Amino acid sequence: MKIYNTITRKTEEFVTHEPNLVKMYVCGVTVYNDAHVGHAMSALVFDIIRRYLMYRGYEVKYVMNYTDVDDKIINRANELGVPPLELSNRYIEDYARDLQSLNVLPATSNPQVSKTIPLIIQFIAGLIEKGHAYAASNGDVYFRVTSDEDYGRLSGRKLEDMQAGARIEVGEAKDHPMDFALWKAAKEGEISWDSPWGKGRPGWHIECSAMNLAELGEQIDIHGGGNDLIFPHHENEIAQSECYTGKEFSRYWVHNGMLQLGGEKMSKSLGNIVSIKEFLSKREADVMRMLVLNGTYRAPLLFNNDTLDAAEKNVARLKSGLKPASPSAKGLAPEAESTLKSAAESAKANFIEAMDNDFNTAGAIAALFELVKMINTARDNGATQAQIQPAQESFRELSNVLGLKLEDKQGSEGADAFINLLIEVRGEVRKQKLWAMSDLIRDRLKELGVTLEDSKDGTTWKWS
């Protein structure tokens, strides 16, 4: 199995620290308003990776954190007049529901900054002790970037280059302009905790280093997140963790590309946001997942009506493979049956080959389409349900690995009886060849979200 590693910029063989165990940490969200579909992309990418690792026999310890102490949370809480942790807790619950709606498996654990303060303080004290950090005159504690020889190796930057950037201002309390805050002194009335350096709260990056240590230990296998986190967030995490433990922090760094809305990255600061809830009110979760699967997780992903419509059709096409055989099917010849069987086997082999190559989901999806076509052909040729069942089960197994539900849409409960009645009446009308009336029933039902499909065995229907 191969995996692209940001830190080496190479696709490498995947080898874990411990056999059959993957320790995986994914940067979650800062909880202060509704999560958007860009967050969904990231969550889906790592959910797919996790599911595949599980499928390949690994136990996966999957940690996703919540940043619940931060400037933005504090500002928003002040606007709304609620305590910051109350606000963040509300959005933590909200995000958990969003993820569930997207069929993202729950993390093994979801640490929060506010519950990790003692360890964070211990971590910072340890860095000071080793000369990697210092308490400044203003009550902040900073990490000393010049104390880390490797600083910049994830993002491929050199300290000299970074200083050349025009936007960097030398903070009066910092020894070096690139030094970053581990601990921020509290402003008047702000949420804070006691520490050896006075009242304050953790800086952004230290939380992830501390929570990693608490949840997974000194060394992990995969650290994931959006590629916008490479610098400074992940760069700083590496600096902190490796200076603290003296060991390589994460073996593989995995970063997803950004969702593009109108040619630009979707982000809070640009304001071009579609929330997950807004998306799910219009399309099913499988559509978002299919959009991600059809692309490359590391590349930018186009999010617009055209790509979403295509994803929706792809989902419908996959669902077609799960339709049952006709009850009156005459059965398939033995050689056709074995063709289907070998199609299922080669689909599985192609699926694994694609996914083993740095989670090539587009290739994996192609394998599923091939299998769907073979199943549909067999059904068209008169296969019985017993004959297509094994291939459908293989197909189910593989689509589950990708987290696709492929469920039929649900309409109003209790409508079934009435719809069936209409279909029965229409059947009588059709016997009398009253086509105009028959088509009227079909068209009106379509408008109401019910699609009829006539076949030799009668009429079937589904919500659309």
Next chain:
RNA sequence: GGCGUCGUCGCCAAGUGGUAAGGCAAGGGUCUGCAAAACCCUUAUUCGCGGGUUCGAAUCUCGCCGACGCCUCCA
């Protein structure tokens, strides 16, 4: 300006040295009263542009052009 990713059919997108997957859209056909769905057939001598390496390159290399991301909070 620095660092990085990328540019393959109308659209989305695999393929990373051996002669272009898959889906959508489009056209033709089978089935159907007509549809829908499904199935069959057709649709890139060519991979941003220009050199180079090689028996052979979309795949390696150099240059150029273009897009996007990061360098400031961000999945």
